[in-house]
Amino acid sequence: xxxxLGAELGxxxxxxxxxxxxxxxxxxxxxxxxxFIIQTIPRDVNTAVMELLIMAxxxxxxxxxxxxxxxxxxxxxxxxxxxxxxxxxxxxxxxxLAKAGxxxxxxxxxxxxxxxxxxxxxxxxxxxxxxxxxxxxxEIPDYRNAVIVAKSPDAAKxxxxxxxxxRLGLAVIHxxxxxxxxxxxxxxxxPPMVKNATVHPGLELPLMMAKEKPPITVVGDVGGRxxxxxxxxxxxxxxxxxxxxxxxxxxxxKIFVMATHGLLSADAPRxxxxxxxxxxxxxxxVPHEVQKLQCPxxxxxxxxxxxxxxxRRIHNGESMAYLFRNITVDD
Numbered sequence: 472x473x474x475x476l477g478a479e480l481g482x483x484x485x486x487x488x489x490x491x492x493x494x495x496x497x498x499x500x501x502x503x504x505x506x507f508i509i510q511t512i513p514r515d516v517n518t519a520v521m522e523l524l525i526m527a528x529x530x531x532x533x534x535x536x537x538x539x540x541x542x543x544x545x546x547x548x549x550x551x552x553x554x555x556x557x558x559x560x561x562x563x564x565x566x567x568l569a570k571a572g573x574x575x576x577x578x579x580x581x582x583x584x585x586x587x588x589x590x591x592x593x594x595x596x597x598x599x600x601x602x603x604x605x606x607x608x609x610e611i612p613d614y615r616n617a618v619i620v621a622k623s624p625d626a627a628k629x630x631x632x633x634x635x636x637x638r639l640g641l642a643v644i645h646x647x648x649x650x651x652x653x654x655x656x657x658x659x660x661x662p663p664m665v666k667n668a669t670v671h672p673g674l675e676l677p678l679m680m681a682k683e684k685p686p687i688t689v690v691g692d693v694g695g696r697x698x699x700x701x702x703x704x705x706x707x708x709x710x711x712x713x714x715x716x717x718x719x720x721x722x723x724x725k726i727f728v729m730a731t732h733g734l735l736s737a738d739a740p741r742x743x744x745x746x747x748x749x750x751x752x753x754x755x756x757v758p759h760e761v762q763k764l765q766c767p768x769x770x771x772x773x774x775x776x777x778x779x780x781x782x783r784r785i786h787n788g789e790s791m792a793y794l795f796r797n798i799t800v801d802d
Contacts, residue, residue: 472509472541475779481506485522493518495525501535505786508573509541513758516546520564524571531572539575539785540568541778543756544732548582549704551589565589577781579756579774580703580731584800595781595791598798599731599754602772604636606752607699610770611727617697618642618723622714626702628801633701633729636797642691642698644714646684687717694722699729705753706734712746719747727752733759733769740766 473480482498508530510523523540530538550560568576569591576590579597587594607614618640621630627643634641698718705711705728715726726748733753735743740762743751751766753759754774763769777794784791 472775472779472782475775476783483526485526487518493521493525495522495529497526497529497533501530501533503534503536505537505539506530506535507539507541507782507786511756511758512542512544512546520546524567527568527571527573535572537574538572539577539782540573541577541782543579543754543774543778544734545576545578545581545586548586551583551586559589561586562589565591575785577778577785579754579778582703595785595794597777597781597794598802599756599772599774599777600633600636600798600802602754602774602777603701603729603731603752604633606770606772607637607727607729611697611699614697614699615639616695617699618691618693620644620691620693620698620700620714620718622700622702622710629703630701632799632802633699640691640696642689642693644687644689644717646687689717689721693718696723697725697727698723699727702728702730704732704734705730705751706732706736706739708735708739708742708746711748712742715747725749729753732756733762733771735759735762735769740769743768 481501484496484498485493487493508523508526510519512519523542527538527540547560547564550557551562553559565586574592576592576594577597578594580599581587581596584596587596607617611617614637617637619630619634619637619642621627621641621643624643624645630643631641633639700711700714702711711728715728718726728748728751730751730753733751734757735753744766748768750768750770752770752772754772756774759769759771763771781791781794783789784794
């Protein structure tokens with residue numbers, strides 16, 4: 472990013488003390504300046520978040536004019552909905568970043584678009600789809616014989632957006648368990664804790680029908696086609712591997728997986744290498760050099776161009792609309 476913008480990296484030191492505490496030292500004056508903190512999220516998510524918070528606070532107390540966080544992959548974005556007695560951690564993180572002193576965030580392909588509403592300051596949610604679509608057009612020779620696949624109905628809108636731009640067909644895999652919550656004895660069915668209480672007949676709630684897992688079906692024709700599965704995050708790859716097996720059974724002769732954020736945790740590289748997937752294409756929002764050494768099927772698309780252009784436009788007070796040409800809400 473600094474090379475593209477022709478700017479030098481700011482002088483700062485971030486290190487962990489022997490007791491595990493993070494210490495940040497800013498080595499030059501930042502008074503009255505626009506500061507962009509580039510924070511990619513490596514394996515140790517919580518350390519990276521603390522580094523970002525402490526650096527933002529250090530810049531705030533050093534009288535920086537604007538503190539803009541460039542966070543290509545926003546952590547905890549999967550925890551943006553209420554689950555039983557859990558919490559919406561993404562909202563908590565948004566509040567912490569605001570309190571630490573950030574005034575603006577540049578990110579890419581948030582897991583849910585609604586996450587932008589958690590912040591009390593502007594958020595630019597850039598899209599990687601133009602770069603991934605360009606890769607399909609340039610690197611897959613017979614992509615005209617491809618079909619875009621959503622591995623679950625949840626991903627259908629994103630897949631539809633890709634299919635419409637590439638003028639290709641669409642297929643949806645239906646039948647996977649959409650809800651990972653298990654019906655366990657968690658106290659929700661327990662009687663009221665009041666002695667001698669009688670439940671009024673009018674207060675009885677209707678019994679909810681339990682979800683039943685339907686048999687897996689592929690809605691759309693993939694026989695004799697290239698199948699391109701699109702998603703925003705590829706982390707635990709079991710669902711992608713299972714989807715690839717189903718598509719192979721239905722007659723797809725080549726299977727690609729396209730995703731913005733390649734977290735590829737745990738055994739993901741080995742599982743991809745042993746699976747029916749021919750290629751996994753991700754952007755460089757998250758460092759994944761080690762995974763690429765373990766699995767040659769993983770390819771990277773560089774998105775530093777759009778991030779550097781966003782930084783330049785924000786610094787110069789220019790319109791950001793150019794970066795969102797032909798981008799719809801579903802993208």
